[in-house]
Amino acid sequence: xxxxxxxxxxxxxxxxxxxxxxxxxxxxxxxxxxxxxxxxxxxxxxxxxxxxxxxxxxxxxxxxxxxxxxxxxxxxxxxxxxxxxxxxxxxxxxxxxxxxxxxxxxxxxxxxxxxxxxxxxxxxxxxxxxxxxxxxxxxxxxxxxxxxxxxxxxxxxxxxxxxxxxxxxxxxxxxxxxxxxxxxxxxxxxxxxxxxxxxxxxxxxxxxxxxxxxxxxxxxxxxxxxxxxxxxxxxxxxxxxxxxxxxxxxxxxxxxxxxxxxxxxxxxxxxxxxxxxxxxxxxxxxxxxxxxxxxxxxxxxxxxxxxxxxxxxxxxxxxxxxxxxxxxxxxxxxxxxxxxx
Numbered sequence: 417x418x419x420x421x422x423x424x425x426x427x428x429x430x431x432x433x434x435x436x437x438x439x440x441x442x443x444x445x446x447x448x449x450x451x452x453x454x455x456x457x458x459x460x461x462x463x464x465x466x467x468x469x470x471x472x473x474x475x476x477x478x479x480x481x482x483x484x485x486x487x488x489x490x491x492x493x494x495x496x497x498x499x500x501x502x503x504x505x506x507x508x509x510x511x512x513x514x515x516x517x518x519x520x521x522x523x524x525x526x527x528x529x530x531x532x533x534x535x536x537x538x539x540x541x542x543x544x545x546x547x548x549x550x551x552x553x554x555x556x557x558x559x560x561x562x563x564x565x566x567x568x569x570x571x572x573x574x575x576x577x578x579x580x581x582x583x584x585x586x587x588x589x590x591x592x593x594x595x596x597x598x599x600x601x602x603x604x605x606x607x608x609x610x611x612x613x614x615x616x617x618x619x620x621x622x623x624x625x626x627x628x629x630x631x632x633x634x635x636x637x638x639x640x641x642x643x644x645x646x647x648x649x650x651x652x653x654x655x656x657x658x659x660x661x662x663x664x665x666x667x668x669x670x671x672x673x674x675x676x677x678x679x680x681x682x683x684x685x686x687x688x689x690x691x692x693x694x695x696x697x698x699x700x701x702x703x704x705x706x707x708x709x710x711x712x713x714x715x716x717x718x719x720x721x722x723x724x725x726x727x728x729x730x731x732x733x734x735x736x737x738x739x740x741x742x743x744x745x746x747x748x749x750x751x752x753x754x755x756x757x
Contacts, residue, residue, distance in 0.1 A: 418498050422491040423574050429484050430570035433563055436477035441560040443470050448553050467549060471537060474556055478530040481563050484570065485523040486700070491574075492516075493688045499579040505684035506586035515573050519566070526566045528707050532714035533559055535731065539719045542727045551718055586682040590667070597667035597681065610669055617665040620658040621747050627651045628709075628740040632733065648716060655709045662702060674753050698749050705742030708735050 417423070447470060495508040502508050509516045533555055540548035589595070598609075605612040631647045671686040672678050674695070687695050712735050719728040 417575050418495055418577055418579070420494055422487070422494040423577075426484070426487060426491050426570055427574050429480055429487065430567045430574070433477060433481050433484070433567040434571070436473055436480075437560050437563040437567060440470065440473050440477055441557065441564070443473070444553050444556045444560065448550075448557075467546075470556075471541075471552070475534065475537065477563065478534055478559070481566065482527050482530050484566070485527045486696070488519065488523060488570070489688065489696075495577070495579070496688075500582040501585065502583050503585050503685075504682060505688050506589065506682055507583040509684075510583040511579055511581065512573060512576060515569065515576075519569050519573060522562065522566050522569065524703070526562050527703075528710055529559055529562060531707060532711050535711055535715055535735065536718050539715070539724050539727050539731060543723055545723065547721065547723045548719060555718075586684060587680065590682040591680060595667075595681065597664050601664055601668065613661075613665055614669050617661055617669070618747075620654060620661050621743065624651065624654045624658055625740065625743055625747065627654065628736060628743065632736050632740060645716075648712060651709050652713055655706050659706060666699075670750060670754075673757065674750075676757065692753070694749065698746060701742045701746040701749070705739045705746060708739035708742065711735050712739070 447467065489505065492505045492508045496502050496504060499508050499511060502510075509520075533552065536548060536555065537552055540546050540552055590597075601609040601613045627647065627650055631651070666686065667681050667683055671683055672680055675686055675691045677685075677691075686692060687699060692698075712732055715728055715732055715735065719731075
């Protein structure tokens with residue numbers, strides 16, 4: 417185990433999440449088992465107090481757990497100097513590679529579903545009758561499962577992280593001609609795929625920004641004359657298509673260009689070496705902007721009923737504005753960097 421401030425904070429977050437998540441799962445299951453739409457007057461106060469405690473614990477546990485995703489990469493960066501042969505985070509990931517791969521997959525999933533639940537709880541809390549209480553409790557059960565799995569994975573990784581082996585440089589993986597990020601666009605656009613990929617990157621992001629702006633502006637929405645459902649699901653489709661395009665573009669075009677290393681395609685070097693100081697901000701804006709579109713779908717599917725309609729519509733506009741701001745800031749930051757190089 418490597419002991420530093422990053423591992424200690426990660427262990428604290430993981431242990432706290434496990435304790436809160438375990439109790440939260442038990443309390444949620446117990447409350448659901450005894451859940452009644454109509455509660456007797458003499459038991460109403462006790463029932464409300466228990467529900468308030470569960471939702472308060474959920475907000476604390478999920479908020480803490482969402483912080484673990486960016487902190488995980490800060491921790492990996494702190495390990496670079498401890499792992500023989502590691503030049504960036506990629507070298508660190510070669511120690512316990514299966515565990516790191518699992519954690520890198522589950523953390524964005526956790527961040528997304530936990531953020532969606534917190535928004536649904538905000539809607540329910542805004543209505544005196546709490547019409548979404550049962551739905552929120554039901555959603556908490558699988559979310560607690562993800563929270564516990566993610567937390568236990570963090571504890572296992574931190575405890576077993578022992579740099580007893582020398583690892584290879586990231587160039588041996590990311591800079592080979594047969595790297596997946598090059599083979600996929602090459603199969604679509606030919607050997608000179610860089611320019612076409614660059615055009616597709618800007619096209620999908622600009623289309624997505626236009627759709628978000630249109631749905632935010634009532635004037636433009638009336639001019640577009642498209643139902644809200646069509647607009648929302650169009651955003652989802654473009655956002656899903658945009659994810660692999662942005663990832664591949666950062667590997668092949670944007671990352672090497674911004675690092676001024678045209679032949680080096682390591683996203684970890686771009687993100688963690690300090691060559692592009694605001695790289696984590698750029699990637700974070702893209703992640704939040706994309707997740708916000710998914711959160712709008714969750715709100716649309718779960719929170720739009722008679723009692724919550726007004727609150728949900730207001731929150732949908734705020735989340736829409738958040739997505740628009742983040743994606744617009746993301747594309748502007750990338751563009752400014754490209755112009756200044």
